[in-house]
Amino acid sequence: MTTGVIESLALEATSKIVLLVLDGLGDLPDPAHRGQTPLEAARTPNLDELARASALGRLTPVAPGITPGSGPGHLGLFGYDPLTHLVGRGVLEALGAGIDLKPGDVAARANFCTVADASGVVLDRRAGRIGSDVCARLVDKLHASIARIDDVEIVLQAGKGHRFVAVLRGPGLGGAVSDADPHKEGKPIPQSHPLEPGASHEKTARVVNAFVKRATEVLKSDAPANGILARGLSERPKFAGYRERFKLRAAAIAAYPMYRGVASLAGMDLFVPPGEGAAEAFAMVAQQWASHDYLFIHVKGTDMAGEDGDFDAKVGVIEAVDQALPALTALRPDVLSITGDHSTPVPMRGHSWHPVPVLVHSKVCFPDTHPRFHETTCRTGSLGDLASKDLIAVLLANAGRLDKYGA
Amino acid sequence: MTTGVIESLALEATSKIVLLVLDGLGDLPDPAHRGQTPLEAARTPNLDELARASALGRLTPVAPGITPGSGPGHLGLFGYDPLTHLVGRGVLEALGAGIDLKPGDVAARANFCTVADASGVVLDRRAGRIGSDVCARLVDKLHASIARIDDVEIVLQAGKGHRFVAVLRGPGLGGAVSDADPHKEGKPIPQSHPLEPGASHEKTARVVNAFVKRATEVLKSDAPANGILARGLSERPKFAGYRERFKLRAAAIAAYPMYRGVASLAGMDLFVPPGEGAAEAFAMVAQQWASHDYLFIHVKGTDMAGEDGDFDAKVGVIEAVDQALPALTALRPDVLSITGDHSTPVPMRGHSWHPVPVLVHSKVCFPDTHPRFHETTCRTGSLGDLASKDLIAVLLANAGRLDKYGA
Numbered sequence: 001m002t003t004g005v006i007e008s009l010a011l012e013a014t015s016k017i018v019l020l021v022l023d024g025l026g027d028l029p030d031p032a033h034r035g036q037t038p039l040e041a042a043r044t045p046n047l048d049e050l051a052r053a054s055a056l057g058r059l060t061p062v063a064p065g066i067t068p069g070s071g072p073g074h075l076g077l078f079g080y081d082p083l084t085h086l087v088g089r090g091v092l093e094a095l096g097a098g099i100d101l102k103p104g105d106v107a108a109r110a111n112f113c114t115v116a117d118a119s120g121v122v123l124d125r126r127a128g129r130i131g132s133d134v135c136a137r138l139v140d141k142l143h144a145s146i147a148r149i150d151d152v153e154i155v156l157q158a159g160k161g162h163r164f165v166a167v168l169r170g171p172g173l174g175g176a177v178s179d180a181d182p183h184k185e186g187k188p189i190p191q192s193h194p195l196e197p198g199a200s201h202e203k204t205a206r207v208v209n210a211f212v213k214r215a216t217e218v219l220k221s222d223a224p225a226n227g228i229l230a231r232g233l234s235e236r237p238k239f240a241g242y243r244e245r246f247k248l249r250a251a252a253i254a255a256y257p258m259y260r261g262v263a264s265l266a267g268m269d270l271f272v273p274p275g276e277g278a279a280e281a282f283a284m285v286a287q288q289w290a291s292h293d294y295l296f297i298h299v300k301g302t303d304m305a306g307e308d309g310d311f312d313a314k315v316g317v318i319e320a321v322d323q324a325l326p327a328l329t330a331l332r333p334d335v336l337s338i339t340g341d342h343s344t345p346v347p348m349r350g351h352s353w354h355p356v357p358v359l360v361h362s363k364v365c366f367p368d369t370h371p372r373f374h375e376t377t378c379r380t381g382s383l384g385d386l387a388s389k390d391l392i393a394v395l396l397a398n399a400g401r402l403d404k405y406g407a
Numbered sequence: 408m409t410t411g412v413i414e415s416l417a418l419e420a421t422s423k424i425v426l427l428v429l430d431g432l433g434d435l436p437d438p439a440h441r442g443q444t445p446l447e448a449a450r451t452p453n454l455d456e457l458a459r460a461s462a463l464g465r466l467t468p469v470a471p472g473i474t475p476g477s478g479p480g481h482l483g484l485f486g487y488d489p490l491t492h493l494v495g496r497g498v499l500e501a502l503g504a505g506i507d508l509k510p511g512d513v514a515a516r517a518n519f520c521t522v523a524d525a526s527g528v529v530l531d532r533r534a535g536r537i538g539s540d541v542c543a544r545l546v547d548k549l550h551a552s553i554a555r556i557d558d559v560e561i562v563l564q565a566g567k568g569h570r571f572v573a574v575l576r577g578p579g580l581g582g583a584v585s586d587a588d589p590h591k592e593g594k595p596i597p598q599s600h601p602l603e604p605g606a607s608h609e610k611t612a613r614v615v616n617a618f619v620k621r622a623t624e625v626l627k628s629d630a631p632a633n634g635i636l637a638r639g640l641s642e643r644p645k646f647a648g649y650r651e652r653f654k655l656r657a658a659a660i661a662a663y664p665m666y667r668g669v670a671s672l673a674g675m676d677l678f679v680p681p682g683e684g685a686a687e688a689f690a691m692v693a694q695q696w697a698s699h700d701y702l703f704i705h706v707k708g709t710d711m712a713g714e715d716g717d718f719d720a721k722v723g724v725i726e727a728v729d730q731a732l733p734a735l736t737a738l739r740p741d742v743l744s745i746t747g748d749h750s751t752p753v754p755m756r757g758h759s760w761h762p763v764p765v766l767v768h769s770k771v772c773f774p775d776t777h778p779r780f781h782e783t784t785c786r787t788g789s790l791g792d793l794a795s796k797d798l799i800a801v802l803l804a805n806a807g808r809l810d811k812y813g814a
Contacts, residue, residue, distance in 0.1 A: 028773050033774075061810055065800025066412070069813035082813065083412060092814040228624070348771055351470050351811055353804045355791065375789070385791045 024344025057383025073341030088234020095261020134161030174234025241267020306344030431751025464790025480748030495641020502668020581607030582642025648674020713751030
């Protein structure tokens with residue numbers, strides 16, 4: 001959908017939209033489980049009842065054949081074309097780490113490495129795979145010594161093993177700079193340099209290079225972690241938010257920071273439920289009901305089970321969502337949509353390109369009367385096959401929030 | 408799909424992809440044959456077995472309602488958007504004639520015509536429809552007298568009746584020049600002139616005009632074929648090839664020069680099977696198996712039968728493909744796709760715009776368990792409706808040759 005048309009038609013209204021995302025929902029028939037998918041195998045009486053009164057269809061997250069990461073998968077669902085709304089690797093890493101990125105922030109994926117004292121050549125890009133505890137201690141040490149470089153604050157957060165996130169926060173920074181990372185051992189750490197003209201990118205490169213140099217001094221007695229690498233440097237993108245684009249007061253309810261992070265790029269208010277389950281998330285939806293028009297709920301378990309290749313676990317998460325569902329439908333949302341950001345088939349143990357089942361329930365959705373909600377019923381649903389980025393328009397339309405186009 | 412994204416995700420791998428194109432495969436239900444299409448009427452036990460384990464769908468070759476020629480039909484299947492990857496008529500004619508076009512070549516569709524001696528006015532654009540034997544003799548005569556013009560070689564090949572192909576081969580030629588053809592009788596042959604600024608197009612126009620003038624001198628006693636016309640002048644396009652775009656070593660196995668020609672634009676290695684049948688083509692696939700990752704096989708018979716309006720012949724070609732199929736599946740391709748470049752419905756005796764059935768088989772294809780492969784089962788297949796140009800991404804994904812998009 002052309003950005004601009006939807007926005008020009010968006011109406012103020014009192015209707016409520018709920019988007020329930022079961023991460024990695026789509027799957028493949030599993031020969032080890034009677035050729036069924038987890039959605040087919042799960043006992044879902046509440047979902048079945050909802051399906052009968054809903055329009056079904058399928059979403060293509062990015063484009064045919066393209067397997068999306070979590071960032072592009074959710075941007076599409078939120079109505080931002082993932083092919084034109086690019087989010088850098090450093091920014092996604094920072095969002096996933098729960099760092100509250102501000103406009104203008106530049107984020108990097110970083111890690112400790114081993115460098116040769118004399119030559120500065122990188123001997124081990126992962127510093128002998130130090131433990132997370134060592135990583136946390138060294139990140140504290142860096143923070144104590146290098147809290148700022150000139151007028152730029154250096155925000156650090158330790159990750160798993162040798163990994164951490166570095167965020168540069170200060171005036172006039174740009175994200176188009178090269179990696180301070182040789183990407184292979186046996187070479188020195190290259191200087192970061194601007195990839196586009198402009199003082200902001202030059203400033204970032206200067207700060208990155210100063211940070212890498214000072215880190216080497218601070219860490220000189222911490223071998224094997226006596227150096228750092230920074231890559232995927234990128235600026236927090238500036239997207240028009242939900243309020244501006246769609247006249248929606250939007251809330252994101254997600255236990256994992258990555259999904260709140262992507263939602264923050266769309267200007268949603270962020271809420272952390274007290275647990276990972278659907279029941280906890282739905283309780284939080286009830287709390288935010290009066291203050292929001294659009295509520296995005298993220299459930300991670302389906303994706304984790306898919307990544308683990310655990311059919312029964314994926315069925316279990318789906319059944320738990322089903323059991324909790326009455327708490328959500330009791331709120332009587334004007335539009336309730338259930339889908340995934342991509343497929344994570346159990347037999348593949350990872351994300352895939354396969355279209356994702358989607359359900360849209362409203363008083364005017366064209367109910368398909370399909371008895372269940374799964375990959376095969378969705379193939380012949382009245383929503384047809386849509387690009388994920390077009391879902392928002394369908395939700396707004398079902399909510400009576402889109403004006404007529406033309407006279 | 409935006410060109411560039413797929414390329415940026417393409418991975419090196421050892422998996423094998425086979426694309427079997429049954430030219431003009433799609434059809435309409437034929438009231439004269441129990442309302443069945445040829446795919447429905449054919450006895451295809453091997454294809455049926457394959458279909459049950461495959462994902463089905465439909466391809467739109469160019470855009471809804473657009474009937475493609477062979478060039479655009481195949482470019483789409485190869486992953487080149489036919490609306491942006493333009494191939495001139497002269498180039499297609501030369502490829503169809505089996506001329507091995509080199510980069511920089513400019514090709515024209517040409518024909519003999521009758522001109523009035525005194526005025527140079529064209530009296531008959533088809534030279535009284537001379538026979539192919541006369542055409543061949545006159546092309547030889549032209550070739551003997553006009554092998555070169557300045558530093559440009561003139562490559563000629565006789566066609567049917569009054570038609571032939573002329574290729575200009577030499578340094579600094581451009582394809583954007585107007586026709587040396589009045590397109591109606593009663594007017595003189597117009598001078599070719601550049602359609603875009605540039606010395607290369609000016610040079611081509613000069614050479615074309617010199618060629619037409621000298622041909623009139625050479626042919627002055629050969630009335631009714633005492634002149635020539637040239638149209639559809641175009642330069643062999645420069646497309647990034649399969650190796651560069653998709654990291655694939657690609658082979659084209661096609662009995663007809665046109666299809667090898669279009670495949671050559673995608674940088675495929677070209678192979679001529681010893682016969683037109685599927686069995687001969689599949690035997691050649693086996694020979695090229697070790698040296699290639701992607702094997703395109705072209706079977707012409709389905710299209711010819713459609714053009715002839717011969718239902719039984721089309722059924723026969725499909726059944727012959729089915730009988731030969733075990734030789735292909737025995738190679739155990741990681742991905743096997745069967746489709747057409749367009750529909751050629753028997754009742755229409757020509758190409759059409761109707762979507763084309765497509766089948767994709769792999770370990771992760773989402774088998775639809777449809778019992779057969781034809782126009783109607785494909786309508787509810789899990790591949791859904793795709794643009795032909797997006798098929799390559801689906802094949803690469805099924806072959807494990809596409810990285811994840813974004814984190």
